[in-house]
Amino acid sequence: MIDRKELIEEQVLRDNIRKAIKIVRGNRNTLAEQEEAGLRVLVRKMLKEEKTPVADDSPHEKTGINYLRTTLKKIIPTIKDAYLSLTTDEGQRKSYIAHLINGVDNLLAPIEVNADAPEAAPEMALGESDLEEEVEVSIGDEANDDDQFIDIGDMGIEGEEEEVEEEEPEDEDLTTMTTGLDGDEHDETGRNAALATFKQVQGNVVDDFEQLAADEDRELYHDYLKTNILLWRDKFETALTPKLPEPTTPEYEAEVSASEEGGDLDAGLGVDLEGGEEEEEFDLEGL
Secondary structure, eight states: OOOHHHHHHHHHHHHHHHHHHHHHHHHHHHHHHHHHHHHHHHHHHHHHTOOOTTSSSSOOSSHHHHHHHHHHHHHHHHHHHHHHTOOSOHHHHHHHHHHHHHHHHHHHHHHHHHHHSOOOOOOOOOOHHHHOOOOOOOOOOHHHHHHHOOOOOOTTSSSOOOOOOOOOOOOHHHHHHHTTSOGGGSOHHHHHHHHHHHHHHHHHHHHHHTTOOSHHHHHHHHHHHHHHHHHHHHHHHHHHSOOOOOOOOHHHHHHHHHHHHOHHHHHHHOBOTTSSBOOOOOOGGGO
């Protein structure tokens, strides 16, 4: 038989044990959260310090990379706005990047070929004797021509003219951007967005690229332009699909841990760590 005093002491003991368990586990979760926060800060710092050919504003040892940095500052904001607007499905964004990269390749390839081509030999001046050529045109007497002409009607020569359908001029930028790509495999909306971007940025790309005369600089510029577009694509994609941590609190984690690990404790102390009290039968007749 348990008297009232022992019952009260037992209840107080259980309450204190419950509080102690929550404090210990809360401190443990707080420490884990602090470690996680520190890790997040470290990761963010590493991402900011990620070394790429255009990671900072200090001059690079290669002129081609310095010119590329200038180009990227002008074109990446345009690419970002277009990419982040394609949110219906991932296929639109893949099509956008595929067409844009292909357009850059087709845009710069002819410039590289022309830059590497040998200079044409100067044309020799032609003397006046080479240009002069007597051409005699015999024009018959108008009166005689009229006498010899036999009128058999206009034969459809005069009057009605056949209508010729004018073909719409081909978009050269679209041709440049799509040549070499299978259009059936790419989303049309992404292609259209890429075309709009291509029209806006191609002038910046060509202007900066044409200033480079060294083969090494042109190759670096071309390769790392595509590489950096892809790297920025990855950053934009992460912004669209962030992997957020599941929200939680120390109290919630303590309750979950207690429910998973505290089976023996519940049985021995009669403490329900999920917030309630385990039912116990007391003989109150002697109290």
